[in-house]
Amino acid sequence: MKETNLPTLFEAISCQINSELGIAKAHSVHAPTKGDVAQKMWIKVLQSYLPTRYCVDTGFVIDSKGNTSEQIDIVIYDRQYSPLIFTIQGSHYFPAESIYCVIEVKTNVTQAEYQYAQKKATSVRRLFRTSIPIPHAGGFYDPKPPGPILSGLVGHTCVWVDKLDEHLSNLNQARNSTISLPEGQLDVGCIASIAAFLWQSQSNCFKLYRTSPATNFVFELLARLQELATVPMLDIRAYTKWICD
Numbered sequence: 001m002k003e004t005n006l007p008t009l010f011e012a013i014s015c016q017i018n019s020e021l022g023i024a025k026a027h028s029v030h031a032p033t034k035g036d037v038a039q040k041m042w043i044k045v046l047q048s049y050l051p052t053r054y055c056v057d058t059g060f061v062i063d064s065k066g067n068t069s070e071q072i073d074i075v076i077y078d079r080q081y082s083p084l085i086f087t088i089q090g091s092h093y094f095p096a097e098s099i100y101c102v103i104e105v106k107t108n109v110t111q112a113e114y115q116y117a118q119k120k121a122t123s124v125r126r127l128f129r130t131s132i133p134i135p136h137a138g139g140f141y142d143p144k145p146p147g148p149i150l151s152g153l154v155g156h157t158c159v160w161v162d163k164l165d166e167h168l169s170n171l172n173q174a175r176n177s178t179i180s181l182p183e184g185q186l187d188v189g190c191i192a193s194i195a196a197f198l199w200q201s202q203s204n205c206f207k208l209y210r211t212s213p214a215t216n217f218v219f220e221l222l223a224r225l226q227e228l229a230t231v232p233m234l235d236i237r238a239y240t241k242w243i244c245d
Contacts, residue, residue: 014212017045017192039073039105042154046074049218054100054225055079059092061099063127064238068093070123074103074154076225081134081233096127097234100225101150101187109155109191114171118184121151125183131232144232150224152188154217161194168197169205188224190217198224 039058046056055077061069075094079085082098102124104117133140160167172185190196196209196217209216 011212011215014192014214014216017041017214038107038156042103042105043074045214045218046076046221050076050222050225053078053080057092057094059094061096061102061124061127062086062093063096064130064235064241065128066242067127069102069127070120072102072120072124073105074101075099076101076103076150078231081231084234084236084239095234095239096124096129097131097146097232099124099149100228100231101152101221103152103154106153106155107157109153109158111159111167111171113155114153114168114186115179117151117153117186118171118179121149121186122179122183124151125149129232130235130238132235134233144230146232147228150187150221150228151185152190152221153186154190154192156192158191158194164191164195165197165206165208172199172206173204188217188221190214196220 043056043058046054050056057075057077058071058073059075060071061075075092077085077094077098077100079098082095084095085098086093102121104113104120106113106117129146131143131146133143135141158164168189173181175181185199187199188197190213192214194210194213196213197206198209198220199205200207209220
């Protein structure tokens with residue numbers, strides 16, 4: 001039986017993603033265009049490597065009380081227990097109950113961009129989420145309490161070359177007028193040309209993965225998603241009450 005060189009394979013995947021992001025950055029003249037290209041590329045990567053149970057797109061997150069998040073670059077969501085996805089004039093709206101993870105996309109990561117990602121995560125985590133009993137052949141399972149919503153940040157380059165983990169860890173624990181903890185903390189991220197990073201709650205710092213950053217990011221994100229299991233079953237009638245007779 002022929003063996004597969006997994007380290008070489010994983011490094012090749014990471015290099016391909018990093019190369020494509022670099023090409024997009026170099027050949028997109030306008031900043032908004034660079035961001036759009038990078039966003040589409042990261043969505044494509046996650047759609048390719050995450051299991052099909054996880055849907056990936058971009059849009060807004062809403063709750064049954066009429067609140068809406070800021071626009072989110074990448075939304076990883078469920079369609080089995082939270083089937084309500086609304087599309088209006090090309091913009092997607094996802095119920096808060098369906099959300100597994102939200103990710104901000106930047107070409108170059110700075111302190112301002114990091115804090116912007118924290119603000120986006122906060123706008124989603126503050127939304128209200130319903131949960132109702134889950135039917136099965138023998139009756140009903142109790143409503144599942146809504147679990148944590150993961151958040152992240154991905155980019156191609158970064159202003160910090162040295163002590164990257166220290167800079168990111170300090171930002172992840174800093175408070176300001178628009179960010180509160182733990183709602184604003186990020187869980188996972190990737191600077192494709194430098195390293196992937198994963199928040200360690202026990203030690204309150206990020207662990208860096210400098211080998212095959214993009215591949216490590218996808219795998220660590222998937223591991224975190226697996227830990228979340230399944231989202232709660234949303235109460236559809238909590239949303240339909242807004243429909244006028």
